[in-house]
Amino acid sequence: SAVAVILIGGYSKGTRFRPLSMDLPKPFFPVGGKPMIHHQLSALASLGTVKEVFLLGFYEEQTLKALVEKAAVQFEMKVTYLKEPAELGTAGGLVHFSDTLFKSNPKSLILLHGDIACSFPLKNLVEYHSNNNPKGITIMGTHVLKSDAHRFGCIVTEKQYASGKVLHYAEKPVSDVSNLINAGVYVIDPQLVKRFPDFKEYHKQISNVAIMDRPSYEISNDENRIRFERDVLSSLALLGAGDLWVYVLESESDFWRQCKSAASAIQCSQDYYSYYKQQKPELLATSAKNKCEIVGEVIIDPSAEVDPTARVGPGVYIAAGAKIGPGARVSHSIVLENVEVKSNAFIKYAIIGWNSSIGSWSRVEGMPNFTHRQPRDNEDKVTIFGSGVRTASEVYVRNSIVLPHKDLHENVKNRILL
Numbered sequence: 001s002a003v004a005v006i007l008i009g010g011y012s013k014g015t016r017f018r019p020l021s022m023d024l025p026k027p028f029f030p031v032g033g034k035p036m037i038h039h040q041l042s043a044l045a046s047l048g049t050v051k052e053v054f055l056l057g058f059y060e061e062q063t064l065k066a067l068v069e070k071a072a073v074q075f076e077m078k079v080t081y082l083k084e085p086a087e088l089g090t091a092g093g094l095v096h097f098s099d100t101l102f103k104s105n106p107k108s109l110i111l112l113h114g115d116i117a118c119s120f121p122l123k124n125l126v127e128y129h130s131n132n133n134p135k136g137i138t139i140m141g142t143h144v145l146k147s148d149a150h151r152f153g154c155i156v157t158e159k160q161y162a163s164g165k166v167l168h169y170a171e172k173p174v175s176d177v178s179n180l181i182n183a184g185v186y187v188i189d190p191q192l193v194k195r196f197p198d199f200k201e202y203h204k205q206i207s208n209v210a211i212m213d214r215p216s217y218e219i220s221n222d223e224n225r226i227r228f229e230r231d232v233l234s235s236l237a238l239l240g241a242g243d244l245w246v247y248v249l250e251s252e253s254d255f256w257r258q259c260k261s262a263a264s265a266i267q268c269s270q271d272y273y274s275y276y277k278q279q280k281p282e283l284l285a286t287s288a289k290n291k292c293e294i295v296g297e298v299i300i301d302p303s304a305e306v307d308p309t310a311r312v313g314p315g316v317y318i319a320a321g322a323k324i325g326p327g328a329r330v331s332h333s334i335v336l337e338n339v340e341v342k343s344n345a346f347i348k349y350a351i352i353g354w355n356s357s358i359g360s361w362s363r364v365e366g367m368p369n370f371t372h373r374q375p376r377d378n379e380d381k382v383t384i385f386g387s388g389v390r391t392a393s394e395v396y397v398r399n400s401i402v403l404p405h406k407d408l409h410e411n412v413k414n415r416i417l418l
């Protein structure tokens with residue numbers, strides 16, 4: 001049996017998700033038509049060996065309680081939220097809560113980041129781990145463009161870019177190390193967790209000498225704070241004991257993308273829609289089923305009302321209670337609960353917050369530069385409306401972020417409206 005932990009962080013982070021994270025913690029924001037961490041949970045559930053999943057973060061318990069219960073209800077696994085007393089880093093919480101996590105004496109720990117979108121081939125990963133490295137840590141790795149690699153943990157293996165023993169690990173390095181990167185999913189021997197504080201100590205001693213990481217801007221004197229990447233993974237690689245392996249995502253049907261910003265939520269959603277098209281086409285809308293014009297991959301909640309003359313898609317999620325009026329056009333967007341899109345409005349590359357209203361003949365759009373694989377905050381401009389934003393009719397909004405409850409009567413371009 002195995003236990004799983006999903007790292008979900010907390011409010012001090014997730015700044016790139018504003019203003020949406022003001023109303024809903026980022027791990028629960030809909031991506032591919034489901035709360036972000038639903039996809040992690042679903043992959044864990046389908047393994048069949050995971051009985052319990054812990055969400056580790058530093059959100060207030062009250063904020064998450066109902067959301068966690070709702071997200072967990074359809075899975076036959078116990079899902080428990082554990083709040084860190086302070087931000088303990090990506091590995092500190094594992095040490096702090098180890099008695100709780102490992103009470104059932106599990107054979108392995110599956111650790112996943114909450115802020116990634118992926119096909120999560122966990123069966124293959126776990127199998128690879130048990131066959132090659134059962135007493136160590138196995139990282140799921142993926143390839144990214146060379147120009148994106150420095151924003152991730154970079155991995156060098158025996159066979160350079162293929163699965164195998166890790167020779168070198170550098171977290172967000174300054175120079176080019178490798179375009180094989182850490183995808184934020186791991187299988188870990190639970191016995192190793194008690195040694196994490198020693199790894200941290202080791203890392204401190206050698207870090208002046210051997211590490212090519214960017215200078216750690218956030219070394220804190222909190223001794224409970226442990227960074228999984230720098231303190232544990234780098235140390236394991238440097239110790240050269242052969243306990244660190246990487247399993248590389250390489251199947252045609254696999255995908256991976258980081259989901260940090262609101263713009264990336266649109267790209268990550270598209271990845272999931274395309275994946276559904278192959279795996280679960282019944283989740284997607286069709287013109288026949290939904291009685292409106294559907295283009296490409298779209299998810300429409302059964303309680304949403306889309307006028308027969310509206311055209312929706314490609315790459316759209318329409319949430320519960322939303323209304324799309326006659327002649328409206330929506331593509332590459334996320335339309336949240338109870339939004340009203342009035343007649344002939346046009347929405348493209350936008351996220352429309354809960355209960356917002358878009359006036360007739362209005363145009364709300366972003367112009368992202370989605371040519372590269374991994375989203376970049378500073379380049380990928382999508383328009384984002386917080387909750388309860390209303391536009392009058394015939395208003396044009398482009399590349400802008402609008403905070404909750406604003407009324408827009410005039411055109412807006414390249415602005416952040418507070």
Ligand code: GDD
Nearest residue numbers: 007008009056057087088089113114115152153182183184
């Ligand atoms: N519980 C908890 N406590 N979770 C945390 C904490 C913490 O103190 N700090 C971060 N997290 C969570 C975040 O919510 C996110 O899900 C995950 O841990 C990693 O977030 P970051 O620490 O912001 O790192 P990153 O995303 O920039 O880079 C990491 O992920 C990349 C893949 O997406 C690194 O592991 C990279 O090496 C990796 O390539």
Ligand code: GTP
Nearest residue numbers: 009012013014015016017151172214215216217260
């Ligand atoms: P999230 O959106 O939840 O990730 O929160 P955040 O905006 O606080 O992001 P994060 O802490 O991941 O990174 C903040 C900034 O610091 C980003 O621009 C990163 O590229 C940069 N950064 C990340 N790691 C390092 C590092 O090791 N050294 C330096 N100098 N900068 C880093």
